Amino acid sequence: MGLRENLAQLPRHFADSFFRSAAFTGARRQAALVANTWFLHIHPARMHPYSLRVTFTFGLGVFAFWLFVILSATGILLMFYYIPTTDAAYATMQDLIFVVPFGRLIRNAHRWTAEGMVVVVALHLARVFFTGGYKPPREFNWLVGVGLLLLTLALSFTGYLLPWDQLAYWAITVGTSIAAYFPLFGDLLRALLLGGETVTEQTLIRFYVLHVVLLPFLLALLIGYHFWRIRKDGGLARPRALPTTENVLSYPRVLQIELAILLALLIVFLPLAYRFDAPLGAPADATHPPNPAKAPWYFVGVQELVSYSAVWGGVVAPVLLFIALLFLPYLDRDPRGVGAWFAPERKGMVAAGSVILLALVAVTIIGALLRGPNWAFYWPWEGWPGPK
Amino acid sequence: MKLALTILSIALVAVLLAIAWSEENPEWANYQRVYFDLAQRRAQSSTQADWYRTQRVEIRQISVAPLKRVDRCTTCHLAVADPNFADAPEPLRLHSALLQSHPPERFGCTVCHRGEGRAVTTLTAHGEVPGSSVRMLRGEYVQAACYLCHAEKTLPPAATSEIVAGEIAINQLRCLRCHQIDGMGESEGPDLSAIGSRRDALELDAHLLNPPAMNSGSTMPIFPITRAQAQAITVYLLTQQGDAPPANDVRYRSANFRFSIFDFRLSDRKSKFENRKSDGVLAPIVFFRYDGQQLFWAAGCGVCHRIGNEGGAVGPALTRIGRVRERDWLRRYLSDPSAVRPDGRMPQLYLNDREIDALVEFLLTLR
Ligand code: HEM
Numbered sequence: 001m002g003l004r005e006n007l008a009q010l011p012r013h014f015a016d017s018f019f020r021s022a023a024f025t026g027a028r029r030q031a032a033l034v035a036n037t038w039f040l041h042i043h044p045a046r047m048h049p050y051s052l053r054v055t056f057t058f059g060l061g062v063f064a065f066w067l068f069v070i071l072s073a074t075g076i077l078l079m080f081y082y083i084p085t086t087d088a089a090y091a092t093m094q095d096l097i098f099v100v101p102f103g104r105l106i107r108n109a110h111r112w113t114a115e116g117m118v119v120v121v122a123l124h125l126a127r128v129f130f131t132g133g134y135k136p137p138r139e140f141n142w143l144v145g146v147g148l149l150l151l152t153l154a155l156s157f158t159g160y161l162l163p164w165d166q167l168a169y170w171a172i173t174v175g176t177s178i179a180a181y182f183p184l185f186g187d188l189l190r191a192l193l194l195g196g197e198t199v200t201e202q203t204l205i206r207f208y209v210l211h212v213v214l215l216p217f218l219l220a221l222l223i224g225y226h227f228w229r230i231r232k233d234g235g236l237a238r239p240r241a242l243p244t245t246e247n248v249l250s251y252p253r254v255l256q257i258e259l260a261i262l263l264a265l266l267i268v269f270l271p272l273a274y275r276f277d278a279p280l281g282a283p284a285d286a287t288h289p290p291n292p293a294k295a296p297w298y299f300v301g302v303q304e305l306v307s308y309s310a311v312w313g314g315v316v317a318p319v320l321l322f323i324a325l326l327f328l329p330y331l332d333r334d335p336r337g338v339g340a341w342f343a344p345e346r347k348g349m350v351a352a353g354s355v356i357l358l359a360l361v362a363v364t365i366i367g368a369l370l371r372g373p374n375w376a377f378y379w380p381w382e383g384w385p386g387p388k
Numbered sequence: 389m390k391l392a393l394t395i396l397s398i399a400l401v402a403v404l405l406a407i408a409w410s411e412e413n414p415e416w417a418n419y420q421r422v423y424f425d426l427a428q429r430r431a432q433s434s435t436q437a438d439w440y441r442t443q444r445v446e447i448r449q450i451s452v453a454p455l456k457r458v459d460r461c462t463t464c465h466l467a468v469a470d471p472n473f474a475d476a477p478e479p480l481r482l483h484s485a486l487l488q489s490h491p492p493e494r495f496g497c498t499v500c501h502r503g504e505g506r507a508v509t510t511l512t513a514h515g516e517v518p519g520s521s522v523r524m525l526r527g528e529y530v531q532a533a534c535y536l537c538h539a540e541k542t543l544p545p546a547a548t549s550e551i552v553a554g555e556i557a558i559n560q561l562r563c564l565r566c567h568q569i570d571g572m573g574e575s576e577g578p579d580l581s582a583i584g585s586r587r588d589a590l591e592l593d594a595h596l597l598n599p600p601a602m603n604s605g606s607t608m609p610i611f612p613i614t615r616a617q618a619q620a621i622t623v624y625l626l627t628q629q630g631d632a633p634p635a636n637d638v639r640y641r642s643a644n645f646r647f648s649i650f651d652f653r654l655s656d657r658k659s660k661f662e663n664r665k666s667d668g669v670l671a672p673i674v675f676f677r678y679d680g681q682q683l684f685w686a687a688g689c690g691v692c693h694r695i696g697n698e699g700g701a702v703g704p705a706l707t708r709i710g711r712v713r714e715r716d717w718l719r720r721y722l723s724d725p726s727a728v729r730p731d732g733r734m735p736q737l738y739l740n741d742r743e744i745d746a747l748v749e750f751l752l753t754l755r
Contacts, residue, residue: 087456094506099447099460105407166521256389263396270403274410282521288586381697 030251040255042224044231046247047254050339051236056131059261060124064152065223066262067117070269072216074110082162084208086201089164090283097280104277105270111278113269114156118298121152129328129353132338132346133237139329141229144222146325151219153298158211160296161204169284170293172207173199178295178302181314198286238339291373301360304367307375321356416463416508420445423466423480430472447508452496459496459505461513468492479510500533501525516686518698523588525626527738528619532584532626554624557617566608569628577608582630590688592622594702597733601692601702615735680750683743692734695754703734710755718748 006013016022021032031045050056081100083092096103125145128134134142161172176199180190195202230236295303305313337343342350372378424440431437449460467473468483469492475481483492490500498505503524507513515522525532531550534543545552558564564573567580587595594601596618599608613621684690692702699705713721720727722744725734739747 091458091506094504098507098509098512102407102411105411253389256393260389260393260396263393263400267396267399267403270400270407274407281519 027249030249033251034249040251042227042231043250043254044235045250047235047250048238048242048247050238050242052248052254052257056341057236058123058127059257060120060127062258062261063265064117064120064124066258066265067113067120068219068223069262070113070265071110071117072220074106074113075212075216077106078110079212084162084204086164086204086284089162089204093163093165093280097277105274108273108276108278109269112273112276114159115297116269117152118156121149125149126353126357130350131237131341132343132349134329134332135237135335135338136329136333138229138233138237139333141226141233142329143326144226144229147222148219148226151215151222155211155215155219156298157296158207158215161199161207162211163280164204164284166281166284166288166290167279168281169199169286170290171296172203173289174293174303175295175299178299178306178314181306181310183315199284236339240335240338292371292375294368294371297364297368300367301364304363304371307367307371414508415510416447417445419464419479420466426476426480427467427470427472432472450493450496452494452499455496455499457496457498457505459498460508461497461501461503461505462492463508464510464513465497498522499536500530502533511682511686514686516688518685518690521588523590525589529589529623529626532589532623535627536629550620550623551627553617553620554622557613557621558624561611561613580625581628584626584628585630587625589622589626590691592625593618593735594691594700596621597735598702601700604701618735680746680748683746684750687737687739687743687747689737689747706751706754708755710752713751715748715752718751719744722747 018037019033020036021029024032034040034043034045078096081092081096081103083089093107096107098104128142128145134145157172157175160175161168176190176193179193180186182189191197193203193206194200195206294300302314302318305317307313332349334345337345366377369380370377424443424445427440428437431440447460448462448466449458450462451458462468464479465483467476467480468487471482473480473482496505497503501524502522503515504513504520504522511517512520514524516524528550531548534548535551563580566576567573567578568575569580571581583592591602595603595608596611596613597615598610599606600610684695689706690699692700694701694705695707709718717728721729721734722737722739724736725732726736
């Protein structure tokens with residue numbers, strides 16, 4: 001074979017060497033394509049059409065994944081400008097917004113996707129719960145999921161401090177003081193997070209390192225594991241009665257759906273990020289606490305509970321909820337009703353889950369929207385007294 | 389599916405192009421083009437005209453190192469030191485003579501005017517967007533900044549007329565029977581020693597004119613003061629920054645700071661434009677379009693008036709003002725409220741005709 005021949009065949013040879021599926025044809029080729037490529041092999045080679053129905057998963061897990069990808073991309077762009085010192089942090093945020101070409105867009109996109117990811121991951125958890133997706137053999141993947149939830153929250157929380165504005169400073173002050181309510185190790189946890197008694201430059205650098213190095217790394221690792229487990233656990237949970245012969249090949253169908261979700265996400269989020277500016281308050285100022293000072297919205301529910309009782313609301317309720325999440329798949333192993341939304345066989349679980357979910361949403365809304373100075377209650381139409 | 393993917397991809401490209409397109413022509417670039425164009429025509433010599441011609445349209449900034457400030461105001465306010473522009477409209481007018489003792493390249497602008505130095509859009513730079521903590525000081529209010537650097541009472545009274553008047557009014561009205569300032573007075577109301585770091589000019593004005601509106605249930609009396617008195621008191625209160633300036637702000641009063649400012653050699657700035665007279669009338673500049681809605685919040689109407697759920701409660705809600713008032717009435721009222729209602733409490737805001745037109749058109753849409 002001469003050089004000319006090789007040149008002519010270069011694209012095909014390259015594709016073969018990348019996809020490693022030249023030896024096969026037809027359906028086997030499509031399966032090999034997925035199985036033999038590092039990027040794709042994380043998918044099951046075949047999926048059941050039942051699992052692909054929009055109304056079954058709402059694509060929420062894939063949404064969460066793409067949000068993480070967008071966050072990583074925009075985050076890296078932000079890192080080119082951001083300087084994590086108390087002197088420069090706020091100024092670099094302002095420069096990003098005011099003069100860096102497309103800086104405002106990138107910052108907004110990063111902020112809104114971050115908030116979006118918390119919502120989407122929570123919804124995904126709810127969908128897995130309500131479809132019974134955590135039952136054997138998927139118990140462990142549920143635990144992995146709980147880890148993903150915690151990492152997502154931690155990423156959001158550490159990112160919150162970085163702009164070093166009043167919102168950031170006081171939200172982190174409030175958030176970490178909730179952590180201090182824990183008995184025994186609460187104070188230690190807070191001191192470890194803050195690197196001292198109050199939010200200082202030490203805290204900023206800690207949060208920065210957690211936010212851009214450690215947590216994203218762990219999250220990426222765990223997401224990979226989560227996906228691998230889905231494949232090993234036999235795809236998504238579905239009712240037993242369904243025959244397996246109808247399985248469709250993942251390539252190209254599933255990949256197309258995933259790509260479509262990414263495109264749709266970008267089409268929705270970019271204009272939003274262009275139009276709506278992420279908040280940036282006054283520069284952080286330790287001598288002027290705002291009233292009320294609120295934790296980031298996803299922790300404001302806990303803050304609301306703390307306002308009733310520090311021990312019950314700040315410690316007992318969150319810990320109970322966490323334990324319930326951890327033990328759920330090991331205590332509720334009844335295989336009936338798996339893979340169907342709100343299966344009648346799971347009436348009790350569905351009811352309990354809905355009550356807890358609604359209660360969480362309720363305290364979050366009360367805390368975030370209806371609490372004014374000194375944590376007093378105000379209806380939205382009342383407005384708060386005094387200059388805001 | 390392929391079709392859907394194609395459509396989505398095209399849509400995404402369209403979105404990206406649209407975004408890139410709208411970032412293309414910033415507001416400030418317009419001012420710069422107009423400025424360089426006019427400046428060339430008004431230049432006194434061909435060397436000067438050439439100098440203007442070679443200037444690039446770009447963001448300009450003054451870095452005030454000892455104050456840790458970066459001011460980009462001169463990105464739009466290009467003519468602060470250009471005597472050819474003594475009669476031009478803002479933002480292209482020559483500054484008052486004060487800049488000769490405080491040259492812009494050393495002091496920047498925000499030390500005196502506040503505002504958001506790093507921003508390059510009008511409202512944000514002026515700190516006149518809702519929620520801003522650095523509302524710009526205009527006109528007489530700028531005096532509030534002088535004593536951040538100058539030792540108290542060392543400036544000529546003419547340069548600090550408002551502060552003087554404000555202090556007199558506070559003594560006459562005996563505010564200290566309820567408030568403390570620097571340790572003097574009673575403590576029925578809050579300590580005012582650092583009030584200037586907590587409240588901006590419009591909030592203070594509004595509070596003085598009608599305390600319950602800013603703080604329902606306030607027990608502070610409603611004093612029968614004029615608008616001018618309120619302004620003077622406000623300027624005086626704004627000078628009260630307390631001993632601890634905001635943590636990340638300049639320590640204006642520290643020895644260090646004084647040293648570095650006085651270290652500046654001011655003599656090297658005999659601007660090349662000095663001693664040149666401006667001649668003739670300037671071509672009218674029509675590039676600044678007022679947007680009534682923006683102006684409503686920027687000019688501070690929102691501090692006293694409410695539209696829907698947003699805004700203050702000192703004055704009546706204007707949510708449906710368009711149904712109640714006619715164009716002519718509004719125009720007369722806004723140009724001088726006291727001429728229409730001699731004992732009304734709406735302040736004279738000294739708006740120019742174009743601002744009034746824009747505001748009136750906006751108010752008429754509120755139905
Ligand atoms: C970074 C966050 C997460 C990502 C990117 C992610 C991604 C995914 C994806 C792509 C799927 C496939 C099905 C679907 O799209 O719904 C899935 C399934 C699953 N996820 Fe997650 N997930 C995340 C967080 C969680 C959380 C917080 C939980 C629960 C605590 C969880 C538990 C599960 C379980 C048990 C399944 C299998 C469900 C079934 O078989 O029906 N995941 N995840």
